[in-house]
Amino acid sequence: MQSVFCSRWVLSGLSVTAGIGIGATLTAACDRFNKNGDTSHSGGLLDRVPVIPIPSVDAASEITPYQPGQVTVNRSTAVMKYESxxxxxxxxxxxxxxxxxxxxxxxxxxxxxxxxxxxxxxxSVHVYHRSTNVDYKGSGVDRGHLAAAANHKWSQKGMDDTFYLNNVSPQNLHLNQNAWNNLEKYCRSLIKHYQNVFVCTGPLYLPRQEPDGKMYVKYQVLGKNHVAVPTHFFKVVILEKPRGDVELRSYVMPNMPVDEKIPLERFLVPIESIERAPGLLFVPNIMKRTSSLKAITAGP
Known part of the structure; x- marks a missing residue:
């Protein structure tokens, strides 16, 4: 696996790394490298941003031990830094x-x-591997933000960066404009109660049982570039308290119309169910180096 080092993006709150297998264990911890807890912006970049290693394409390979500021990537995956x-x-x-x-x-x-x-x-993405606006035209789905535009009002450039199609996934328009929007608003409201709020968002492609009794992963693709339409979306919210404790709240919503009156608590899921599907593990092995901090699983 290759390594990419990010000198300006300092890991201080937490880390997310990838798992090759299944059966992930829920762990959450805070690994401080910025002792003063400063969360101010510097030069247009966030000074406190978690860095996420990605799984190797070789299922037999071992995960590279975590190092501060390090991202491990496979040959087909790129980690990109934007303003926000x-x-x-x-x-x-x-x-x-x-x-x-x-x-x-x-x-x-x-x-x-x-x-x-x-x-x-x-x-920066090869033309073979990009989505385009034409792919979405007439599709009946929204270009759904993963990092929400409203999360980045501090800078016009920062907000503009959220409109790269790299930050977009095909999303049911009713979901995007209602229940998912409510979840994004709720995440923003949490800054009133926590020292640091990190949000990790992504698509899921989950299997379901078909009439023949077998499990299949099926999803629509859009346009000539075959942009994958997720079956579900996840959002993991990592909440750091002033004393260093960390809460982890994980949500999954189906990519279909969802009644916005349904309480968001109904979409809370065990973190393991998210870790298994995309191959991510949230904050593994950090507890070994931060024994003074404990993991907390958030309730409804």
């Missing part, structure tokens, strides 16, 4: 595998306006 978020791009599905961002009172406040933003391709 970090994403791992999945070239096969033409959408992100995950996006992670930090929310604060500063990031969600400002004069930025989405009317000045346009959805656009990222030239």
């Amino acid at each position: 978020y970090v994403t791992s791009y999945d070239p096969r599905n033409r959408t992100a595998a995950w996006v992670i961002e930090q929310l604060s009172a500063e990031t969600i406040t400002g004069a930025s306006d989405r009317k000045f933003c346009d959805f656009k391709e990222d030239d």
Whole structure:
């Protein structure tokens, strides 16, 4: 596996790493490298952003031990840094595998306006592996933000970056504009009660049993680039308290119309169910180095 080092994106709150197998154990811990807890912006970049290693394409390979500031990637996956978020791009599905961002009172406040933003391709992605606006045209689905535009009002450039199609996944328009929007608003409201709020969001492609009794993963694709339409979306919210404890709240919503009156608590799921599907493990082995901190599983 290759390594990419990010000098300006300092891991301080938590880490997410990838699992090759299944049966992941729920662990959550805070690994501090910035002792003063500063969450201010510096040069347009977040100073406290988790870095997420990605699984190897070789199922038999071992996971590279975590090192501060390190991202391990496979040959087909790119980790990209933008003004306000970090994403791992999945070239096969033409959408992100995950996006992670930090929310604060500063990031969600400002004069930025989405009317000045346009959805656009990222030239850093090979033309074979990109989605385009044409793929979405007439599809009947929304270009759903993973890192929400409203999370990044602090900078017009930051908000504009959320309109890269790398940060977009085909989303049922009713879901995008109602229940999912409510979840995004709820995440923003949490900054009033926690020292740090990190949000990791991504698509899921979950199997279901067909009439023949077998399990299949089936999903629609859009346009000539065959942009994958997820069956579900996940959002993992990592909440750091002033004393260092961490709460982990994990949500899954189906990519279909969802009654916005259903309480968000109904979509809470065990973190293991999210870890198994995309091959992610949240904060493994950090407890060994941060014995003073404990993992907390959030309730409804």
